[in-house]
Each structure stands twice: as structure tokens, then as C-alpha cells.
Amino acid sequence: MNDVVADEITGYVARVRLALGGLPEKTREELLEDLPEHLAEVRAEGTGTLVERLGEPAAYAAELLAAAEVPDVKAEEPDRYAELKAVRDQVVRGLREADVRVGPVLGYSKASEFLALLLPAWWVLRGYLAAMVLAHVFATGDERLGLLPRVGGSGVLALVLLGACVVGSIWLGRRGTPAGQWPRYAYWSGTAVLILLAVVGFATVDDEAQVTPSYVDATYSGNSGYENVRDVFVYDGQGHPVENAQLYDQNGQPIQLGSQWCDDPDTGESVQSWQRGYPRCPKLNPFVAPSPTPMENGEWPTPDPSVPPSLTPSVTPSVTPSAKPIPSPSK
Amino acid sequence: MPCVDTTQLLKGVLDLAVLAALRDGDGYGYDILRRLRAAGLQDVGDASVYGTLRRLFANGFLNTYVVPSDEGPHRKYYALNAAGRAELDRTGKTWRDFASTMDDLLQDRGTV
Structure with a gap:
């Protein structure tokens, strides 16, 4: 019997x-x-279970809390957030001041x-941001982040999604x-998540826009950005063309x-160039008069496999320097 | 909700009531509850009395001692100490002033 009562008291105290x-554990x-002893007295001096006589433990706890007024709790709660609140108040004050000053x-x-x-x-x-985030969430492949909320690369769907999100946001x-x-x-x-994602997304897009592709397959086919380049003319530090x-x-x-x-x-004729490097077609140099001057011992692109290619540079560069006085670098 | 709620009134004077109940002699928790109820405070709850005792004890108005018991549980007795007696006198006076003010007010208006 005593054990039963003890269990009942222990259970009641546990639920309280x-x-x-x-509350903080100490409080x-x-x-x-003293609650177990107190409940033991209550139990010993009457009839009926504790719940019957005192009500549910939760209600008992609430009443106990109200009566005890738990001074520690009231003192501790503001303390715990006091610093945060002070910072918040300061920020609010600063914002108000800025509000008034920037206004005019x-x-x-x-x-x-x-x-x-x-x-x-x-x-x-x-x-717009919500639409972008949604599109990104539902993005199937590895589409790069663009300016429209494309889902599966569809522009129409993007506009529909954009419209729906904007109307929803206004609503x-x-x-x-x-x-x-x-x-x-x-x-x-x-809202906070949206702004955060927007900042991240904005930074990503901006980043990608800044970087000029460091290495694009520089072939003359495909979308390298160099498909219009037909020839390359190289000049050295002195402004002399390099062959x-x-x-x-x-x-x-x-x-x-x-x-x-x-x-x-x-002639308008297309001839295969036998130059080993750039320019492939030295005759077509845009900075030089179209009709090459003297001493060309033959037509340029003459396919002449017998001539070692190393011969060509020795001929052509000698033309240009001779046209200008060389000693100028002596300054 | 009535203008005068006994529960609310009780909340304000429970400290004083418990101190007063202990003036006549030391008592354990359930004993004090019984005294209060016998004195006419039927609505007072067990948890309220226990909580008030804990608070008065924490504030230094009460001493406690345990009395072993052969049959039944050990009993923790609460007793007024000097600070508790002084508090009883002080709040008792506050209450009397307050109560007489209320009495005067009610009689002036001819309500009672």
C-alpha cells in the first residue's frame, strides 16, 4: 500500500x-x-488520489508557479536577453535618426x-525573385542561372511563372x-530566405558575366566567339609584323x-596557304598596302613544297625593316 | 467576470494569510492549508499554499525543521522567524489600512 502511495507521489511530482x-533547473x-513530503502529508490526511484532490499535475504546476512568483525566473529572463535588447534598441534608435536625416x-x-x-x-x-527561386528548385538539368525563370529551358513557361509569381506577390x-x-x-x-537567395543568385550571375571565358575552343567552327576570325596578324614590340x-x-x-x-x-581565287604560322595570308594584312612592294620573287601563296618553310620568314621581314631607318632605337 | 474576484483578492493577501496562520504556531504545509480553510478561505488551493510557503522561505521569512514521524511521512514544519514576524506586522498594518479605507468608501456610498 505504502509503495503504491509512494509511486503515486513520485509520478505526480514527475509530472509537475x-x-x-x-524554468531554469535551479529554480x-x-x-x-519539498513537494514529495508535502504531497505525502496531503495523501496521508485525506481520502482519494492526489489527482482527485489536487487536480491535474499541470494545473497544480501552474498554480504553484503563480503563487511562488519565482523571483529568479523574472530576474533571469530579462537578463538573458538584456544585451540583445539593448543592441536592438540602439539599432532602432540609429535607424530612426537616419530616417529623419536622409529624408530631406x-x-x-x-x-x-x-x-x-x-x-x-x-x-x-x-x-520575380520567388519565380527565379522556384525555377531554380524545379530546374532539371544544369541550366545556368539566367535572367528569366526558365523551367526546362522554356521561355513561355518562364513568362507564365513570372507573371503568376508577381501577381501572387502583389496580392x-x-x-x-x-x-x-x-x-x-x-x-x-x-522573405529573409528569398533575399538571401537573391543575393547569392545575383552574385553568381554577376560573377559569371565578369569572367571572360578563359579558354574557349578557338576553332573556326562552333560558338567560340572567334568564328569570324579568319587570320591573325602578330606585331612585335617595335611594331614590326611577325611572320x-x-x-x-x-x-x-x-x-x-x-x-x-x-x-x-x-583574282578572288581561294588558295591554300602554306605558311606554317600566322598570318596565314600575309598578303591580306589590313595595315599594309594591298599590293606588296618590290622584290617579291613570286606570287605569295605559291605552293612550293621544295622551299623549306624557314626560308619564308627570312625573306619577308627583311622587306619591312629596310623600308624604315633602323638606327632609331639608338636613342 | 465579477468586479471582485475572490481568487484575485486571495492572490494579493495570501502571503499575509499564511504568515498570520503561522503566528499561532508552527505548521506543516497541509496543516497550514487546513487552518486557512478553517478560517474561511475555502477557495485557497494546495499548490498556492505550497508555493507561497516556498517563496516566503526563499525570502527569509520562515525557518523550517523536520519532525520525524513513526507512522506516516516525516513532516517539514515552517515557523515564523524575526523577519517573518516583522513582515507580518508590516503587511498586517497595510491590510488594515486598506480594508478600513474600503469599508469607509463602501459606507460613504451607502452600499453596505
Whole structure:
């Protein structure tokens, strides 16, 4: 019998303790210190179970809490957040001051008056951001982040999604901040997440726009951006054209640009170039008069396999220097 | 909701009531509850009395001692100490002033 009563008391105390779970442990244990003895007295002096006589443990805990007024708790709670609150108050004060000071610059008595006018613009932007995030979530492949919320690369779908999100956002904005506590939490945390994602996405897009592709397959076919390049003319530091120049990328790979075919400006004939490097068609140099001057011992692109290619540079460069006085670098 | 809620009134004077109940002699928790109920405070709850005792003890108005018991549980007795007696005198006076003010007010208006 005694064991049963002891169990009943222990159980009751445990449930009261559970109901006081919000309290700091020290305060709670101080409150509960004598409760088993007290309940034993209560149990010993009457009839009926504890629950019958005292009510549910949770109700008992609430009454106990109200009566004990738990001074420690009241002192501790503000302490725990005091610093945060002080910071918050300071920030709010600073914002108010900035509000008043910046206002006149914008032509309003307060900056917030001007910002309030921008609210619908924010709703539209929010709709756009939401659409972008949705599109990114539902993105199937490895589409790169662009400016439209494309789903599966479809532009029409993107516009539909964009329109729906913008209208939804405006509708939401006109309803105002939700009234309930949890809807409000959801509202603000959703906004925060959206802004965060927007900043990340913006940075990504901007980053990708900044980087000129470091290495594009520089072939004359495909979308390398160099498909219009037909030939390359290289000049040295003195402004002399370099013949048979070789181009390499950072990996030591030769850069292949232009074509091997040269259009003869006079005949319009397409002849294959036998130059080993750039320019493939030295005759077509845009900086040099089209008709090459003296001493050309033959037509340029003459296919002459017997002549070692190393011979060509020795001939052509000698032309240009001779046209200018060389000693000028002696200064 | 009535203008005068006994539970609310009780909340304000429970400290004083418990101190007063201990003036007549030391007592353990359930004993004090019984005294209060016998004195006419029927609505007072067990948890309220226990919580008030814990708080008065924590504030230094009460001493406690345990009395072993052969049959039944050990009993923790609460006793007024000097600070508790002084508090009883002080709040007792506050209450009397308050109560007489209320009495005067009610009689002036001819309500009672």
C-alpha cells in the first residue's frame, strides 16, 4: 500500500516537474524540493488520489508557479536577453535618426515615407525573385542561372511563372503582414530566405558575366566567339609584323584560328596557304598596302613544297625593316 | 467576470494569510492549508499554499525543521522567524489600512 502511495507521489511530482520544464533547473528544483513530503502529508490526511484532490499535475504546476512568483525566473529572463535588447534598441534608435536625416535629401520629411512608396515595387521584385527561386528548385538539368525563370529551358513557361509569381506577390503585399504569430514568422523568414537567395543568385550571375571565358575552343567552327576570325596578324614590340608566329594557350596547346585558305584579292581565287604560322595570308594584312612592294620573287601563296618553310620568314621581314631607318632605337 | 474576484483578492493577501496562520504556531504545509480553510478561505488551493510557503522561505521569512514521524511521512514544519514576524506586522498594518479605507468608501456610498 505504502509503495503504491509512494509511486503515486513520485509520478505526480514527475509530472509537475515536466510542466515546469520552462524554468531554469535551479529554480525548478528549489520549488520542488519539498513537494514529495508535502504531497505525502496531503495523501496521508485525506481520502482519494492526489489527482482527485489536487487536480491535474499541470494545473497544480501552474498554480504553484503563480503563487511562488519565482523571483529568479523574472530576474533571469530579462537578463538573458538584456544585451540583445539593448543592441536592438540602439539599432532602432540609429535607424530612426537616419530616417529623419536622409529624408530631406530625398525630398521627404522621413526616408521611410519615400520607402513606403517603393513598397509595390518591392512586391513586384519579390514576385520575380520567388519565380527565379522556384525555377531554380524545379530546374532539371544544369541550366545556368539566367535572367528569366526558365523551367526546362522554356521561355513561355518562364513568362507564365513570372507573371503568376508577381501577381501572387502583389496580392500578398496588399493583404499586409499576416496577423497570427506563426504566419508572421513564416512570412518574415520566407522573405529573409528569398533575399538571401537573391543575393547569392545575383552574385553568381554577376560573377559569371565578369569572367571572360578563359579558354574557349578557338576553332573556326562552333560558338567560340572567334568564328569570324579568319587570320591573325602578330606585331612585335617595335611594331614590326611577325611572320609565321605560333600561338599557344596557357596549357601549351596551339591555338587554331582562321582558315588555311587565302582569297587572292585580285583574282578572288581561294588558295591554300602554306605558311606554317600566322598570318596565314600575309598578303591580306589590313595595315599594309594591298599590293606588296618590290622584290617579291613570286606570287605569295605559291605552293612550293621544295622551299623549306624557314626560308619564308627570312625573306619577308627583311622587306619591312629596310623600308624604315633602323638606327632609331639608338636613342 | 465579477468586479471582485475572490481568487484575485486571495492572490494579493495570501502571503499575509499564511504568515498570520503561522503566528499561532508552527505548521506543516497541509496543516497550514487546513487552518486557512478553517478560517474561511475555502477557495485557497494546495499548490498556492505550497508555493507561497516556498517563496516566503526563499525570502527569509520562515525557518523550517523536520519532525520525524513513526507512522506516516516525516513532516517539514515552517515557523515564523524575526523577519517573518516583522513582515507580518508590516503587511498586517497595510491590510488594515486598506480594508478600513474600503469599508469607509463602501459606507460613504451607502452600499453596505
